[in-house]
Amino acid sequence: MAGRLRQPTGRYGGRTAEERQAERRRRFLDAGLRLFGAGPGYRATTVAALSEAAGLSTRQFYEEFRGLEDVLAALHLQVNDWAEEAALAALAEARDLPLAERATALFRAYAANVTGDPRRIRITFVEIIGVSARLEEQRLARRARWVDFICGEAAAAVARGEAEPRDHRLAATAFIGSVNGLLHDWNAGWVDATLDEVVEELVRQLLSILRPFDGGTVGPATP
Template sequence: MTGRLKAPTGRYGGKTAAQRQAERRGRFLDAALELFGADPGYRATTVAALSEAAGLSTRQFYEEFRTLEDVLAALHLQVNGWAEEAVLAALAEARDRTIDERVTAIFRAYAADITSDPRRIRIAFVEIIGVSPRMEEQRLARRAHWVDLICAEAETLAARGEAAPRDYRLAATAFIGSVNGLLHDWSAGWVDATLDEVVDELVRQLLGILRPPGWEPAAG
């Protein structure tokens, strides 16, 4: 399949072609969340099975996507997008709070969103691994985006005198790796702790990075 089939244009059933296309795409992604994120998983899913789960035809699939990998890529970005929206909303609400409250708000929001559905964790941390160089590049790009977010927050806190002034990129990269690993292991039942305990541990780790031993905030 060298390209997508041409989607229909014009208004039908009170909806524009763009609205119908968005609805179809959403149905395919919803079905993919179930099949890729639960059983049978991305590698064991076929175009026919995904189309059937979405209640659509394979022809309609090829109007929206070229391959199943395209669906996985879109779904991975969607899952990360939901988590980012939750984090940014929490940060906006905690804008004028202390460093402890801001950091806690970040990770309570992230953990609550990404663990709200075990299928999201599987898409974010499991199904995307080892699929292709393209998907690995996307996974690392999304990780880099989270690193950028942590660095931006650290710089904001440092400018307020609540965190040590330094280049946080290396530390943020290591920290994001620990976040992904711990949340994955917790969701798989390999960590004997509550989600609150997991979040508290992550908060302690980040606060330790932001306020290293020997550093004291400037006198206010």
């Protein structure tokens, strides 16, 4: 009886079919991080080269992905997830600290996570650009999520009397562009500064957005 081949569902080598599939996917993504993030880059990589780097076959590749764009899309989301998790963990530990110390903890954790592996910066700030309308939509959606993150922290600071009560969305959008550009340029060697100095500059920019010009505290926002 003709029909589509099904993936095996039993255990093999002590692992389930789902575990083996997850392992294959991880190996393809790891290979994508190496080839897209360090060289030769997304546009110069083939399915055959990626499969060889993963130690798997092209048949197995197409069981997991429709094409290389799916790998790049998954890596872009993964890199952003890692950075967001690092920022949230730092923020949870610094929740009771003053605004400047919270912001410093947040950006130190974010910057350390993103720049700790230069391949992550290349994936999220370079390789993703201009690939397709689909990936551009994903990139902008993820940037909007970071804007929401900053706006949420701004609202919390307003409620605590630490920030000026206003709509921070426009300023947060501009600020995210500064974060991305500065970290990219620092990683590329175009900025003569330490990572701590980069973080300090980002914190100064954020505080200038959130605080009144006199640097003092403000009262809680009115309903």
